[in-house]
Amino acid sequence: MINENQAMPQRIVIERDKYEKYKKAWYKFSLNKMSVVGLIIVMAVLVLGVFQPVIAPFPHHAGKFVNYNDASLAPNSTYLLGTDIFGRDILSRILFAFRGALTMGIGVLLIVVPIGGVLGLIAGYWRGKPISIFIMRITDIFLALPPLILALCVGAILRPTLFNSMVAICVSWWPWYTRLVYGMVTTLRNELYVKSAELLGASKAHILFKEILPNCLGPIFTKMTLDMGWVILTGASLSFVGLGEQPPTPALGTMVSDGAKFLPAQWWIAIFPAISIMLIVLGFNLTGDGIKDMFSSEE
Amino acid sequence: MIINLIRKIGIYFLVLIGLSILVFTIGRVIPGDPARQALGPRAPEQVVQALKEEMHLDKPYYIQYGIWLKGALRFDLGKSLMTRRPVIQDIREFLPATLEIVGISALLMALGGIILGVLATKYEGTWLDGIIRMFSYLGVASPAFVWAIIFMLIFGYALPLLPTTGRIGFATTAPPHATGMYTLDYLLNGDIQGFKEAFSHLLLPAIALMLGGMSQAARITRSSMTDNSVKDYILAEQAYGVTERKILLKYLLRPSIIPTISILSLDIAALFGNAFLVEQIFNYPGLSRYGMQAMLNKDLNAISAVVMILGIVFILVNILIDIIVAYVDPRVRLMGGDSQ
Numbered sequence: 001m002i003n004e005n006q007a008m009p010q011r012i013v014i015e016r017d018k019y020e021k022y023k024k025a026w027y028k029f030s031l032n033k034m035s036v037v038g039l040i041i042v043m044a045v046l047v048l049g050v051f052q053p054v055i056a057p058f059p060h061h062a063g064k065f066v067n068y069n070d071a072s073l074a075p076n077s078t079y080l081l082g083t084d085i086f087g088r089d090i091l092s093r094i095l096f097a098f099r100g101a102l103t104m105g106i107g108v109l110l111i112v113v114p115i116g117g118v119l120g121l122i123a124g125y126w127r128g129k130p131i132s133i134f135i136m137r138i139t140d141i142f143l144a145l146p147p148l149i150l151a152l153c154v155g156a157i158l159r160p161t162l163f164n165s166m167v168a169i170c171v172s173w174w175p176w177y178t179r180l181v182y183g184m185v186t187t188l189r190n191e192l193y194v195k196s197a198e199l200l201g202a203s204k205a206h207i208l209f210k211e212i213l214p215n216c217l218g219p220i221f222t223k224m225t226l227d228m229g230w231v232i233l234t235g236a237s238l239s240f241v242g243l244g245e246q247p248p249t250p251a252l253g254t255m256v257s258d259g260a261k262f263l264p265a266q267w268w269i270a271i272f273p274a275i276s277i278m279l280i281v282l283g284f285n286l287t288g289d290g291i292k293d294m295f296s297s298e299e
Numbered sequence: 300m301i302i303n304l305i306r307k308i309g310i311y312f313l314v315l316i317g318l319s320i321l322v323f324t325i326g327r328v329i330p331g332d333p334a335r336q337a338l339g340p341r342a343p344e345q346v347v348q349a350l351k352e353e354m355h356l357d358k359p360y361y362i363q364y365g366i367w368l369k370g371a372l373r374f375d376l377g378k379s380l381m382t383r384r385p386v387i388q389d390i391r392e393f394l395p396a397t398l399e400i401v402g403i404s405a406l407l408m409a410l411g412g413i414i415l416g417v418l419a420t421k422y423e424g425t426w427l428d429g430i431i432r433m434f435s436y437l438g439v440a441s442p443a444f445v446w447a448i449i450f451m452l453i454f455g456y457a458l459p460l461l462p463t464t465g466r467i468g469f470a471t472t473a474p475p476h477a478t479g480m481y482t483l484d485y486l487l488n489g490d491i492q493g494f495k496e497a498f499s500h501l502l503l504p505a506i507a508l509m510l511g512g513m514s515q516a517a518r519i520t521r522s523s524m525t526d527n528s529v530k531d532y533i534l535a536e537q538a539y540g541v542t543e544r545k546i547l548l549k550y551l552l553r554p555s556i557i558p559t560i561s562i563l564s565l566d567i568a569a570l571f572g573n574a575f576l577v578e579q580i581f582n583y584p585g586l587s588r589y590g591m592q593a594m595l596n597k598d599l600n601a602i603s604a605v606v607m608i609l610g611i612v613f614i615l616v617n618i619l620i621d622i623i624v625a626y627v628d629p630r631v632r633l634m635g636g637d638s639q
Contacts, residue, residue: 034436140310141317145610148572149590153325153606156594233442237576240444241591260448260580264456274445282440
């Protein structure tokens with residue numbers, strides 16, 4: 001009985017601590033109003049992208065659909081953002097394109113962060129050893145090309161699909177994470193807790209993933225949030241030149257480049273997809289800034 | 300500093316060799332048979348075999364690489380399937396145009412970014428700061444091709460102040476070839492009218508390219524100036540009664556633009572990348588538009604050559620930026636350390 005009584009208050013204290021940690025994180029995040037605006041945009045894009053079939057007024061317009069009676073209509077009460085030359089609702093197509101964009105962003109990061117991160121951990125921990133020099137020189141080679149050029153080049157050689165454009169972006173994106181993690185690990189590996197783990201005979205895997213990695217997570221998460229926007233933008237650039245999802249499936253870049261042919265008379269075909277690209281990138285950017293504030297140690 | 304620079308150039312040399320292997324690999328992993336693709340599906344088998352031998356496709360990869368590298372070192376990069384000319388001839392024609400546009404764009408980006416950053420710091424918290432911040436959020440978030448389209452829309456239709464296509468007007472004759480950069484060539488020739496013409500054609504694509512980078516530069520300059528403005532040496536200057544203006548421009552600006560300059564190389568990388576889309580939109584006959592066409596037509600020799608050349612140019616840009624940082628930052632110059 002006595003034991004239980006003693007255990008109880010302790011558990012409550014821990015829970016309150018946990019709660020306060022999140023509260024504090026949110027406080028830091030919400031200090032900047034723009035971060036909150038960003039988060040709202042990101043949430044809206046996620047919800048719209050995921051529930052597109054329910055939310056979109058004309059979900060079937062995302063595919064092969066033609067209705068020349070309603071072609072090239074300016075924004076009106078039925079078609080809020082107008083229709084394209086095939087009579088398809090632009091709003092529905094934008095919402096569907098959000099899906100592709102989010103798939104691309106999440107997919108690329110899921111591939112790039114583990115690969116780049118592990119290489120960075122290895123290269124940073126064994127700094128100066130041949131394996132590290134090898135990894136970092138390879139990284140340098142990939143960074144020697146402007147990322148968009150490398151992605152365009154790989155994308156052009158593969159068949160144009162959403163998956164292949166993700167591959168193309170991955171090829172140009174992983175070195176950034178290697179370099180980021182490498183930079184952090186080279187300082188962290190001299191910390192006392194790492195040294196003590198080494199002295200205690202902990203395995204290398206334990207030291208890398210349990211001791212060092214958790215301390216790198218803040219900057220990695222910050223970069224991931226910012227990169228969601230940049231990856232989606234790069235994907236839009238690829239699809240802008242036709243190296244992405246192929247018609248009739250909508251992609252934001254393709255919609256802008258197709259619509260650009262009908263400027264200035266039918267401005268809505270190109271301008272609304274363009275604005276939605278800007279909104280997505282802006283949203284992730286602002287959220288990323290907020291997350292940076294959240295992880296910063298300053299009070 | 301010199302030793303450090305030589306060491307860095309050594310590393311860049313290794314990177315260059317690696318880059319050539321990467322570019323070669325990208326050019327050869329194409330699914331399907333390049334010889335078959337070049338000749339079309341109806342070409343007889345012997346012809347395809349003959350072309351394969353001519354292109355050395357029947358040999359192992361490392362020998363193919365050796366042959367390609369040997370050619371590249373003698374400026375023989377093969378023939379373009381698209382223009383049916385030696386690729387090096389195309390590059391000689393198109394590269395100066397891209398260097399011209401990216402150069403002017405980079406210059407505008409650095410100057411504009413730093414000036415906006417200084418203004419935002421000077422008028423911190425006022426409406427001007429707010430406008431600059433809004434503008435830089437917008438600039439960072441919008442892709443260059445969207446700006447290009449907006450400019451086409453405004454200047455091509457509504458407000459025809461600046462030309463939106465090509466390098467010079469139809470009626471104007473090109474300058475005699477010296478550098479290949481029209482603005483410079485006109486100037487060398489003393490043709491001010493021609494210079495104005497070429498420059499006005501450069502302006503819109505260059506601005507569309509650099510708005511994102513400029514916003515980034517403005518944000519970084521502002522934040523590093525505000526960080527530095529509470530440092531002791533600035534307080535000391537203020538206590539001595541040095542004018543605000545002098546503190547801002549002389550003592551605060553110099554250390555604060557180092558991060559901006561360091562990040563410029565990334566921004567210039569973005570300029571080169573976005574030039575692929577923007578040159579296409581403005582119908583500007585540069586290397587990036589040529590490269591984009593080559594990519595869309597799967598013209599392998601041209602793709603490898605363009606990527607390789609732009610890789611080399613970008614490495615040179617990096618070396619240049621290292622030198623500028625060393626010039627501005629005495630810590631780098633004297634101790635050979637890194638400014639980042």
